[in-house]
Amino acid sequence: MRTVIFAILATTLSASFAAAETPATGKDGAEQPKKIVLFDGKTLREIFAPKKKGPTQITYSRAFVDSLPKVETKLRSDAVVCLAEALYFEARGESVKGQFAVAEVIMNRAEHGSFPDSVCGVIKQGTASGRKYQCQFTYNCDGITNRIHEKDAYERVVKVAHMSLDGAPRGLTDGATHYHTKAVNPRWSRTFPRTTTIGVHHFYRMPTRLTQN
Numbered sequence: 001m002r003t004v005i006f007a008i009l010a011t012t013l014s015a016s017f018a019a020a021e022t023p024a025t026g027k028d029g030a031e032q033p034k035k036i037v038l039f040d041g042k043t044l045r046e047i048f049a050p051k052k053k054g055p056t057q058i059t060y061s062r063a064f065v066d067s068l069p070k071v072e073t074k075l076r077s078d079a080v081v082c083l084a085e086a087l088y089f090e091a092r093g094e095s096v097k098g099q100f101a102v103a104e105v106i107m108n109r110a111e112h113g114s115f116p117d118s119v120c121g122v123i124k125q126g127t128a129s130g131r132k133y134q135c136q137f138t139y140n141c142d143g144i145t146n147r148i149h150e151k152d153a154y155e156r157v158v159k160v161a162h163m164s165l166d167g168a169p170r171g172l173t174d175g176a177t178h179y180h181t182k183a184v185n186p187r188w189s190r191t192f193p194r195t196t197t198i199g200v201h202h203f204y205r206m207p208t209r210l211t212q213n
Helices: 001-011 062-067 079-089 095-111 119-122 150-163
Strands: 178-181 194-198 201-204
Touching: 062 079, 062 095, 079 095, 079 119, 079 150, 079 201, 095 119, 095 178, 095 194, 095 201
Parallel strands: none
Antiparallel strands: 178 201, 194 201
C-alpha cells in the first residue's frame, strides 16, 4: 500500500518538480531500488516527513543551557541576533528563567497589535527619534555604545533567544507585554495588572482594549 501511495505522489508531483533518479547500484555493485529525488535534493519521504517543532521541555537552569551545543552562525537569524542582544543588555545578570521571561515579553509584543510585528522591530521601537531615553529598551538610547564583553554570557543568551524563537513554551509571565526592575516605578505599572515577579523584574500585561461601535 505504501508503495502505491508513493507512486501516486511521485506521478502527481512530476508535473511541478524536476525529478532525477539516484544511481541504481550500491557499493557492492548490486542493483538497488531507484529513489526519486525532487528539488533541493529532497526525497518524497523527506518532503512529507513531519516538521520538527521547537523544544517543549525546558529546564530553566544555567547548567541546562550550558549543556546545549553552541548555536551555529548559520542559525543566527536577524531575529536571534536582535533578541540575544536585548537579553544580554537587559537580563544577562538574571537567572536563566528571568532571561526566558524577558524573551517572552518581547515575543508577546511582536504578536500584539500595539507594537511592531517583528522581534527586531519591537526591540528597536523608538530608536529612530534619536532622543535619549525615548525608546522602549533603554540600552538602545542611553547614549552608551553597546559592546559585548562577556562572551560566555552572550553565548548563553544566544541559546535562550534561539530556543524562544524556535517554539519554546511561553508560560512564565502569563502573556506579559511589559516589565521593569524593582528599582523603578513607571506610571503604567499603576494601571497594568502585574502577572508575576521573577528575579529583579516585575512583569505586567497590557489591558485589553475593547472597541466601541
